[in-house]
Amino acid sequence: MSRLGTRRWLGDRLVMLFAVLVLLYMLVPVGVVILMSFNQPASRQGYTFDAFTLDNWTNICGPYQLCDSVTISIQIGLLATVVATALGALMAFAMVRHRFRGRGTANVAIFLPMASPEIVLGSSLLALFVSAGFAGQLGFWTIFVAHVMFCLSFVVVTVKARLAGLDPRLEQAAMDLYANEWQTFWRVTFPLVFPGILAAALLSFSLSFDDFIITNLVSGQTVTFPMFVWGAAQRGIPPQINVVGTIMFLLALALVVIGELNSRRRLRG
Amino acid sequence: MTRSDLVLSSVTKRFGSFTAVDDLDLTVPEGSFFALLGPSGCGKTTTLRMVAGLEEPTSGTVHLGDQDISGLRPYKRPVNTVFQSYALFPHLSIAENVAFGLRRRGVKDVKQQVGEMLELVELEQYAGRRPAQLSGGQQQRVALARALINRPQVLLLDEPLGALDLKLRRQMQIELKRIQTEVGITFVHVTHDQEEAMTMADTIAVMNGGVIEQMGRPLDLYENPATTFVSNFLGQSNLVGGQVLERSSQSVLIDVHGSKLLAPSDRARSAEGDVWVGIRPEKVFLAAAESEFDDGSNLLAGGVVTDVSYVGVSTQYLARMPWGQELMVFEQNTGARDSFRPGDRVDLHWMPAHTFLLDATQAADAGVEKEEDL
Ligand SMILES: Nc1ncnc2c1ncn2[C@@H]1O[C@H](COP(=O)(O)OP(=O)(O)O)[C@@H](O)[C@H]1O
Numbered sequence: 001m002s003r004l005g006t007r008r009w010l011g012d013r014l015v016m017l018f019a020v021l022v023l024l025y026m027l028v029p030v031g032v033v034i035l036m037s038f039n040q041p042a043s044r045q046g047y048t049f050d051a052f053t054l055d056n057w058t059n060i061c062g063p064y065q066l067c068d069s070v071t072i073s074i075q076i077g078l079l080a081t082v083v084a085t086a087l088g089a090l091m092a093f094a095m096v097r098h099r100f101r102g103r104g105t106a107n108v109a110i111f112l113p114m115a116s117p118e119i120v121l122g123s124s125l126l127a128l129f130v131s132a133g134f135a136g137q138l139g140f141w142t143i144f145v146a147h148v149m150f151c152l153s154f155v156v157v158t159v160k161a162r163l164a165g166l167d168p169r170l171e172q173a174a175m176d177l178y179a180n181e182w183q184t185f186w187r188v189t190f191p192l193v194f195p196g197i198l199a200a201a202l203l204s205f206s207l208s209f210d211d212f213i214i215t216n217l218v219s220g221q222t223v224t225f226p227m228f229v230w231g232a233a234q235r236g237i238p239p240q241i242n243v244v245g246t247i248m249f250l251l252a253l254a255l256v257v258i259g260e261l262n263s264r265r266r267l268r269g
Numbered sequence: 270m271t272r273s274d275l276v277l278s279s280v281t282k283r284f285g286s287f288t289a290v291d292d293l294d295l296t297v298p299e300g301s302f303f304a305l306l307g308p309s310g311c312g313k314t315t316t317l318r319m320v321a322g323l324e325e326p327t328s329g330t331v332h333l334g335d336q337d338i339s340g341l342r343p344y345k346r347p348v349n350t351v352f353q354s355y356a357l358f359p360h361l362s363i364a365e366n367v368a369f370g371l372r373r374r375g376v377k378d379v380k381q382q383v384g385e386m387l388e389l390v391e392l393e394q395y396a397g398r399r400p401a402q403l404s405g406g407q408q409q410r411v412a413l414a415r416a417l418i419n420r421p422q423v424l425l426l427d428e429p430l431g432a433l434d435l436k437l438r439r440q441m442q443i444e445l446k447r448i449q450t451e452v453g454i455t456f457v458h459v460t461h462d463q464e465e466a467m468t469m470a471d472t473i474a475v476m477n478g479g480v481i482e483q484m485g486r487p488l489d490l491y492e493n494p495a496t497t498f499v500s501n502f503l504g505q506s507n508l509v510g511g512q513v514l515e516r517s518s519q520s521v522l523i524d525v526h527g528s529k530l531l532a533p534s535d536r537a538r539s540a541e542g543d544v545w546v547g548i549r550p551e552k553v554f555l556a557a558a559e560s561e562f563d564d565g566s567n568l569l570a571g572g573v574v575t576d577v578s579y580v581g582v583s584t585q586y587l588a589r590m591p592w593g594q595e596l597m598v599f600e601q602n603t604g605a606r607d608s609f610r611p612g613d614r615v616d617l618h619w620m621p622a623h624t625f626l627l628d629a630t631q632a633a634d635a636g637v638e639k640e641e642d643l
């Protein structure tokens with residue numbers, strides 16, 4: 001082998017090695033969560049793998065409030081996702097397709113919730129709710145309102161990107177081929193923008209399910225899953241949390257795999 | 270009028286203060302293969318889009334036969350378009366792309382028609398694929414099938430072959446021409462390729478800067494250009510400055526740098542004062558300097574060969590004239606005689622009947638293909 005060939009060979013192998021290392025780095029926490037879901041800790045503060053057990057999986061709702069908090073998080077997540085995606089997609093259409101006064105300002109304004117620190121958003125929302133007289137009603141609905149607010153930005157940005165990448169000639173071609181405005185939207189525009197809307201919805205759900213800082217400030221007595229984990233961590237994390245984490249991870253994995261299979265099937269036609 | 274000719278009357282389109290199409294009058298006879306030829310940016314696409322209804326004219330009207338279609342929405346017009354970029358629906362199969370127009374008009378059983386149309390463009394076996402899985406040439410044929418299946422009164426084609434490589438382009442030109450003859454629909458074919466326009470179209474309209482410079486059969490445009498732009502954009506021309514000395518009903522006598530040349534009166538677009546004397550390079554013969562002629566040829570003497578390029582079927586010469594201008598001469602490689610070499614002293618002569626006269630106020634290099642356009 002020539003010297004150049006050797007260097008090439010080495011280069012290729014090195015790139016591969018680094019790729020594997022980076023992947024490992026990203027996946028180690030997930031692996032730990034899965035492992036710990038089968039752990040039977042010797043003490044409450046135990047973070048080491050002591051013994052293998054299936055108890056955590058058969059008794060997920062064992063720790064007080066765990067399943068309640070998961071249920072609340074899922075309810076808020078779904079509700080906020082539906083509302084934020086619907087509103088955000090409509091906003092994105094308006095901002096890409098219509099020239100109106102204040103469009104530039106709206107474009108900047110939509111970025112603000114993404115750009116401002118959550119702690120600031122959370123505290124100002126709290127101040128708003130309290131001064132509007134909702135101090136006694138902090139809970140499920142104030143969390144929902146807060147989540148819709150910050151998901152909205154992400155939905156608008158995601159759908160806008162998809163819409164901006166949509167060739168306007170496709171819609172013109174549809175109109176040229178006897179599709180009126182309504183048919184053009186449902187036959188061409190919507191199917192082509194749908195992947196963007198779906199991505200926005202998935203993003204919204206995971207943002208909502210995940211959120212701690214803002215939620216913590218506006219939640220009153222209500223406890224969401226991240227808040228439950230936080231509270232539990234002070235006393236020692238029950239291993240069932242890892243079960244919930246594993247299930248969430250498997251669900252996400254299933255979604256990705258289904259999406260991938262779907263797009264491959266489509267390509268093969 | 271029973272025929273459904275496509276008629277554009279005084280159509281103007283402005284984008285802000287910029288006039289893309291300027292007071293355009295155009296009649297496309299029913300059933301013809303009509304080419305709209307012009308350089309990039311001259312307003313061809315804009316013109317097509319106004320016919321399709323995708324752009325609203327600032328003023329003027331578009332008629333199809335008796336019907337004024339200017340105000341109709343695109344989906345109400347019996348007109349279909351093959352877009353420059355094809356604009357195939359990426360989420361639909363080839364068959365569904367082709368069926369799109371029929372379905373929107375509520376045709377129930379589209380299967381047979383789609384099958385026939387895919388057969389016409391030779392893509393039967395690709396019916397189930399997606400556009401992204403086809404080559405450029407195949408996508409182009411899908412775009413054509415998708416438009417043609419609707420049997421529009423007019424089919425608009427916006428540089429449909431622009432994205433294809435040369436060989437495929439030639440093949441598709443023949444194919445398109447065959448299909449047009451077969452279906453008998455009016456084709457309005459937009460292109461910036463003069464060779465394409467000449468080989469395909471019955472009638473060509475040469476467009477420049479938002480106006481039609483000249484319209485006619487390819488042969489007439491080539492042999493008898495009306496403007497310097499047309500003379501340079503369709504093929505190549507030698508344009509030499511001269512002054513008109515005398516004119517009769519038959520011919521015009523012009524002084525060109527001391528030589529007396531003749532041109533037929535009916536080929537003179539301008540026959541007073543300063544004119545451009547035009548001659549196509551392939552019409553010119555080269556002769557060794559001081560050869561004798563008495564056949565009544567137009568003669569420009571005293572040239573020196575500065576460049577010889579051999580291109581197989583012909584040899585292309587550049588000859589520098591005493592007044593500094595370089596003239597082009599294309600000679601068939603018949604093998605009947607030796608070619609000239611750079612530095613040879615030559616005379617240029619041609620038949621007066623091939624001479625044309627143009628308005629000297631027009632720029633002599635209008636429409637010349639510049640390096641950066643290629
Ligand atoms: N929507 C538009 N807004 C502003 N200018 C435009 C628009 N469409 C076309 N133009 C301008 O009009 C001119 C003609 O464009 P077009 O009809 O596309 O030319 P062609 O198809 O002959 O290349 C170009 O200079 C182009 O920049």
Ligand SMILES: [Mg+2]
Nearest residue numbers: 313314353428
């Ligand atoms: Mg164009």
